[in-house]
Amino acid sequence: MTKTTYSPLMKFSLLSISLLLTSANAISGVMPALVEQFADQDRSTVELLSTVPSFSMIIMIILSGFIARAIGDKATVTIGLVIAAICGVIPFVATGSFPIIMASRIGLGVGFGLINSLAVSMIASFFTGDEKATLMGFRSAFESLGQSVMTLIAGFLVTFGWNMSFLVYLAAVPILVLFVLFVPKAPVGTEAGGRSGTG
DSSP states (O other): OOOOOOOHHHHHHHHHGGGTTTOTTTTGGGHHHHHHHTTTSOHHHHHHHHHHHHHHHHHHHHHHHHHHHHHOHHHHHHHHHHHHHHHHHHHHHOTTOHHHHHHHHHHHHHHHHHHHHHHHHHHHHHOOHHHHHHHHHHHHHHHHHHHHHHHHHHHHHGGGOGGGGGGGGGGHHHHHHHHHHHOOOOOTTOSTTOOOOOO
């Protein structure tokens, strides 16, 4: 069987989703401003805004395989990116509602959880051998790069107001566009729950 050759743009688009995966805590530098903004809340409760995405992300990582088997890997990642983009920037608008901001942070974790495991498994769906190993290495590098860059940008944006920092999650929009346009559906038999295990 002829091996499919994928373009550099397809590879970059697939890798780019990993830029987001460690950015849930990118707004940790905003915590002092948030504690001041929501002085009517316990400090520990406000600080949960930084960590609560991790809890919902863990739950969705467990469920993402079942969802991907039902609707496909690409659709699952696409939905995850949409959820992350919307929920990530809600605090920019809902500056006065702590419950809405908390819900949006939980939603952000849901979006990231849908993406997380598939960021790895989709590479295995499309590539084998040395090419797969190389892209796995790049994926780890993209994850670390995303954490650094997103935190840096959020730290810069906070100088214009604490809510501005949440605009950092708009990065999900161009990543979504790249993913939808340039990453095809996984080859038949290699999607979540149906991978042959070869390569």
